[in-house]
Amino acid sequence: MNKPTDIQELPSMPNADSEALLKKYIDVRAHTLQIVRPLRAEDFVVQPVVDVSPAKWHMAHTTWFFEEFFLAKSSDSYKRFHPRYAFLFNSYYESVGERVLRPNRGNMSRPTVDEIRDYRQFVDEHMMSLIPQLNPASLQLLELGLNHEQQHQELMLTDIKYVLGHNPLFPPYDEQFEETPNRKIEEGFISIEEGVYEVGFEGEGFHFDNEKERHKVYVNQFEIRKNLVTNSEYKEFVEAGAYQNPKYWHSDAWAWIKENNITQPLHWHQIDNNWYRYALAGLQLLDGGEPVTHVNFYEAAAFAEWSGMRLPTEFEWEVASDQFVWGQRWEHTNSAYLPYPGFLKPEGAIGEYNGKFMVNQMVLRGSSVATPTGHSRKTYRNFFHPHLQWQFSGIRLCKK
Numbered sequence: 132m133n134k135p136t137d138i139q140e141l142p143s144m145p146n147a148d149s150e151a152l153l154k155k156y157i158d159v160r161a162h163t164l165q166i167v168r169p170l171r172a173e174d175f176v177v178q179p180v181v182d183v184s185p186a187k188w189h190m191a192h193t194t195w196f197f198e199e200f201f202l203a204k205s206s207d208s209y210k211r212f213h214p215r216y217a218f219l220f221n222s223y224y225e226s227v228g229e230r231v232l233r234p235n236r237g238n239m240s241r242p243t244v245d246e247i248r249d250y251r252q253f254v255d256e257h258m259m260s261l262i263p264q265l266n267p268a269s270l271q272l273l274e275l276g277l278n279h280e281q282q283h284q285e286l287m288l289t290d291i292k293y294v295l296g297h298n299p300l301f302p303p304y305d306e307q308f309e310e311t312p313n314r315k316i317e318e319g320f321i322s323i324e325e326g327v328y329e330v331g332f333e334g335e336g337f338h339f340d341n342e343k344e345r346h347k348v349y350v351n352q353f354e355i356r357k358n359l360v361t362n363s364e365y366k367e368f369v370e371a372g373a374y375q376n377p378k379y380w381h382s383d384a385w386a387w388i389k390e391n392n393i394t395q396p397l398h399w400h401q402i403d404n405n406w407y408r409y410a411l412a413g414l415q416l417l418d419g420g421e422p423v424t425h426v427n428f429y430e431a432a433a434f435a436e437w438s439g440m441r442l443p444t445e446f447e448w449e450v451a452s453d454q455f456v457w458g459q460r461w462e463h464t465n466s467a468y469l470p471y472p473g474f475l476k477p478e479g480a481i482g483e484y485n486g487k488f489m490v491n492q493m494v495l496r497g498s499s500v501a502t503p504t505g506h507s508r509k510t511y512r513n514f515f516h517p518h519l520q521w522q523f524s525g526i527r528l529c530k531k
Contacts, residue, residue, distance in 0.1 A: 152273050153262045159277045159284075160255055162503060163190060164248075166287050169305050175244045178237025179297050182519060183290045188220065188236045191247045193280040194254045195220040199227060200272060200480075202257050212253045213242070226480045274337050275481070281506040288411070288501040293521045296398050296409035303413030310410050310500050310523075311421045311459055317357040320530065321454045325352040328450045331471055332510040341485040342510045344473035348446045353529050355443055355451045359460060360434065360526040363419030365426070366406060368434050369395050379436045384429035387518050397425040397520040422460050422525045428493045428517035431463040431526045440528035441465065445494045445512065447529065452509045457497040460525030461513055468492040468514040492516055499523035 167175070167186050175187040184192075195216060202209050211217070219239060221230035231239070242250070265273060295302050331345035332338040374394045377385045387393065395401075398409040399417070406417040426434070435441050443451070445466035468489050476486035492514040498507030501523050515522060 149263050149265055149270060152270055152277070153259065155277055156258065156262060156273070159280050159503075160251070163193065163280060163284055163287070164251075166284055166291075170291070172244060174291070174294060176237060176240060177294045178234075179294060181234045182521060183293045184233070184236050184286070185239075186287055186291060187244055187247055188239070189283045189287045189290070191216065191220040191242075191250060192222055193283050194247075194251045196276050196279055197258050198254050200276065201261060201269070202254065205261055209257070212250050216242075216250065224480045224483050226483065272481070275484075278337060278339070278506065279484075281503040284503050285499070285501045285506075289521050289523060292398070292409070292411050295411075301409055301414040304411040306412050308411040310412070310424070311418075312500065314420065314459075315456060316361075316420065317456070319357050320354040321357060321451055322354050323350070323352065323447070323451050323454075325350060328446070330446050330449050330510070332508075336508075338508070338510065339485060339512070340477070341470070341474065341489075341512050344471055346472050350444075350447055350450060353443070353447055353451075355447065355455070355529045356527055357455050358527075359422035359462070360528065361419060362408075362417050362421050362423050365396065365423040365434060365526075366417065366419070368437055369399075371437070373433060373437050379433040381429060381432060383517070384433060387429055396423065396430065424460050424499075424523050424525050425520050426463075426524060426526060427520045428463050428515075430520070431524075432465070434526060435528055438528060439531065441531050443527065443529045445496055448496045448527070449509055452496070455527075457509075458502070458507060459500055460497070460523055461495040461499050462497045462525060462527045464494045464496055466494045468494050468512070488514065495522075495524055 167190065170186060176185050178185050198211065199217060199221075203211065217227070218229055219231050219242075221227055222233075223230075262273065291304055295304055327347050327349050329345055330348055332342035333345045373379050374388060380388060396408075400407045400409070400414070407414050408417050409415075431442060442463055442465040445464040448462065448464050470486065470489055474486070476482035493516075495513040495515065496509070496511070498511065499522070513522075515524075
């Protein structure tokens, strides 16, 4: 097995003291266990499609990250919790070693959920002893690891929703879970003047490497909606027969529609002539005032075309983002996921984190109701393949 790059080789990031990161470590790790608390034992293993990972796998993979990149390198005397867990719970780090293929994650009935909890406790005890001894470069990697776990916390909620939402009983995850808290609808558009603007991360605080380097972009004058597209608006699109009309869809999108017999957004159901949607609180009558969610890039672009509008570019979104409320849904942009000028991948395994995915994916901006507290900023660049629906993603339009 190849060893990952030495953490001293990582690009310079803002320093953080070990005491603050120790507290953050405890809080982040506890939040993962809080997310899975409503689950039953059988819920932890299910993997209905390749893009969804079992909750048990997320719990173990985020633990493997700390064991692999910290504990296994901290001392020659460290003994791994289990010699095969690196094979079971590596995700996509080719330079670290072999791994279970993604479609097979749901086949692992063993190790059990209790054994994974024991694994987490074992690694946490060792990490809490190690963190006060870490040097500045190691603390930078630790903060990356914590943000990595927060990404998986969001994925856990989306994956749990997909699992339970495809159970014929539509069991609720948490009947008190509110998918559109602090709802506020502002009508109208915001006008942004043409000009040269700076985009990308700048300043103190954590950021991913794909948010740098900060650079200038020119944007034409544009108008962007203050609010997201609602369920009522999207229902009109569905009931107008747009899913049966190729003129609104990209060619790849229309092929996806026909091959998969798509007729409405993910988690929408028509029962007795009424529209329902599955939410984490259970099956509910469609709330017309809520922002539409679980629509992919294909659907967002088709809705924009049907509306006589367009999607913003990621740079337009960032330039305008201080003037509207965001954070309820990840928002589709019409920008391909590409490196910024001056982007450099770190050497070794950490270099696989973002850079190798910069092809065939589209950028989403903002954050969602599933995003952990403190894990969002306007320069954050999320990215997915255009056909994927299962994320908490919505639509904000620009005038053509």
